[in-house]
Amino acid sequence: MTRRRSKLSKAYSDPRFIASRDARPVRILAEYLEPLARFEHFHIRDTIVFFGSARALDPVVAAGALERARAERGDVARAERALRLSAYYAAARELARRLTEWSKGLTDKDRRFVICTGGGPGIMEAASRGASEAKGVNIGLTISLPNEEFENPYVTRELAFEFHYFFIRKFWFTYLAKAVVVMPGGFGTLDELFELLTLVQTLKIQKRMPVAMFGAEYWDQVINFDTLVEWGTIDAADSALFHRTDSVDDAFQFITRELTEYALAKPGPFL
Numbered sequence: 171m172t173r174r175r176s177k178l179s180k181a182y183s184d185p186r187f188i189a190s191r192d193a194r195p196v197r198i199l200a201e202y203l204e205p206l207a208r209f210e211h212f213h214i215r216d217t218i219v220f221f222g223s224a225r226a227l228d229p230v231v232a233a234g235a236l237e238r239a240r241a242e243r244g245d246v247a248r249a250e251r252a253l254r255l256s257a258y259y260a261a262a263r264e265l266a267r268r269l270t271e272w273s274k275g276l277t278d279k280d281r282r283f284v285i286c287t288g289g290g291p292g293i294m295e296a297a298s299r300g301a302s303e304a305k306g307v308n309i310g311l312t313i314s315l316p317n318e319e320f321e322n323p324y325v326t327r328e329l330a331f332e333f334h335y336f337f338i339r340k341f342w343f344t345y346l347a348k349a350v351v352v353m354p355g356g357f358g359t360l361d362e363l364f365e366l367l368t369l370v371q372t373l374k375i376q377k378r379m380p381v382a383m384f385g386a387e388y389w390d391q392v393i394n395f396d397t398l399v400e401w402g403t404i405d406a407a408d409s410a411l412f413h414r415t416d417s418v419d420d421a422f423q424f425i426t427r428e429l430t431e432y433a434l435a436k437p438g439p440f441l
Contacts, residue, residue: 222293
């Protein structure tokens with residue numbers, strides 16, 4: 171008797187099942203385990219995370235767009251805003267480059283503070299670019315969004331990820347982070363900033379987490395922390411959870427001082 175070959179497929183290779191609501195726990199677990207395997211392979215234990223606007227342009231690009239807008243009677247006001255925002259692209263690029271060079275120069279070769287971003291354009295591209303210019307690897311944790319593609323050619327290919335679930339992506343931002351730089355940004359940046367501050371404030375993150383909020387003019391207009399203290403919705407001491415600055419030099423000194431004093435003296439997380 172000839173045995174018939176089964177046409178049934180295993181559950182894990184059935185795309186209809188994997189994409190179904192019933193398999194959601196499997197997909198969630200995959201977005202934890204697959205990055206975990208790659209981070210272990212490349213010995214990634216410590217990151218410096220950059221948050222910020224995806225709309226920030228390279229200053230050269232922004233200046234060219236403003237010239238065209240003036241010459242062609244385009245939206246000059248919008249182009250001027252873009253040029254103003256581009257200063258933070260330049261700052262993120264320079265700061266990421268300097269932090270990568272500092273990390274590569276550490277005598278403890280088991281510790282590397284790798285630049286990590288959301289993998290997209292704008293501030294994310296700038297930080298990835300700075301790290302790559304220092305000949306360092308960097309991580310890009312992208313998220314799948316409708317009608318939007320991220321183009322960031324500076325992310326290290328082997329450390330480029332795409333997530334479906336925001337909360338798993340946020341986990342990987344915070345779990346490996348030893349320092350965070352927050353540049354001006356929109357809803358996504360605010361979401362990431364406040365979740366991080368909440369985790370630190372409530373001691374869900376117990377490691378020392380230096381947070382540099384870059385761009386005092388922007389942040390003073392967007393978030394009035396003094397008002398939160400005045401109304402008693404946060405304590406005055408909560409204002410010490412972050413460091414405001416407008417200087418690449420100051421941000422670099424703050425982060426490297428904190429990492430040297432606290433992170434280098436302790437082992438990274440056990441993956």
